[in-house]
Amino acid sequence: MVTKIYNDKNSIMSNEGVIYFDIETTGFDKENDKIMLISYGRFNSGEFVIKQIFADNLSEERDLMTLFAEDIKDADAWCSYNGIAFDEPFIRKKLQIHGIEASLPEEHIDLYRLIRPYHKSLGMERCNLKTVEKFLGINRKDTIDGGLSVNLYNQYLYTADQELKRVIMLHNYEDVLNLPEIHEFAIRIKSDTGVVRDNCITQKQSKYLESLLQRHSITLNANIGKLSKKAASKMIDRILNGSPDSIELEGIAQNSY
Numbered sequence: 001m002v003t004k005i006y007n008d009k010n011s012i013m014s015n016e017g018v019i020y021f022d023i024e025t026t027g028f029d030k031e032n033d034k035i036m037l038i039s040y041g042r043f044n045s046g047e048f049v050i051k052q053i054f055a056d057n058l059s060e061e062r063d064l065m066t067l068f069a070e071d072i073k074d075a076d077a078w079c080s081y082n083g084i085a086f087d088e089p090f091i092r093k094k095l096q097i098h099g100i101e102a103s104l105p106e107e108h109i110d111l112y113r114l115i116r117p118y119h120k121s122l123g124m125e126r127c128n129l130k131t132v133e134k135f136l137g138i139n140r141k142d143t144i145d146g147g148l149s150v151n152l153y154n155q156y157l158y159t160a161d162q163e164l165k166r167v168i169m170l171h172n173y174e175d176v177l178n179l180p181e182i183h184e185f186a187i188r189i190k191s192d193t194g195v196v197r198d199n200c201i202t203q204k205q206s207k208y209l210e211s212l213l214q215r216h217s218i219t220l221n222a223n224i225g226k227l228s229k230k231a232a233s234k235m236i237d238r239i240l241n242g243s244p245d246s247i248e249l250e251g252i253a254q255n256s257y
Helices: 060-070 085-095 113-117 127-136 145-158 162-177 178-189 201-213 229-240 246-254
Strands: 001-009 018-023 034-042 047-054 079-080 107-110
Touching: 018 060, 018 085, 018 145, 018 162, 018 178, 034 085, 034 162, 047 060, 060 085, 079 085, 079 113, 079 178, 085 113, 085 201, 107 113, 113 178, 127 178, 145 162, 162 178, 162 246, 201 229, 229 246
Parallel strands: 018 079, 079 107
Antiparallel strands: 001 047, 018 034, 034 047
């Protein structure tokens, strides 16, 4: 197993409680496929420090997960790109399989879910990570994607070719390196009243939802005008059916994508 630590660029997103992370796996099956590489970074005195743990063989997955669990235990939140759907469930399953107790952050900031509702308004045809990076003027050194990294890793297992390892690690490293800048971008979008989301809440929905919240004395830390129609309908339904729980409603608002 190989562990590398890098000290990288400064950023105004210097919240030391947030861990930015990404994984590379041998496939999509959480039971049978393996995590071959995990990269994660956090700020330390304004400097972004990235750590990578690479499994030189498939039997090292448990050690990899043990190290990650130890490093993330004091984080306030973790941040990813589409990690709620893929990375987090994969990690949780692997911790369970290996019997590793871990204290994972309750808050997961998924930048994909924050940006996706606005990508068309911003002129982006797609909302994958590399498209967003290109929109922000971020130039990557790596030239592969996650699918190719699986093929390269399978070759590495047979050849131990260090160049293959370097290429795979560079790809995953840059996935994490650029997350703080994308996080800043997502925050700007959220606060910009001039950027309109796709399938946005209607004026009628907005007024009705606000009246229901006021009637039930519910205060939400969410911009009602940035909700989707679907999320607004779900929140209205919860309130009308006698479930005006502010925590649940906050969750619906946060996952409005």
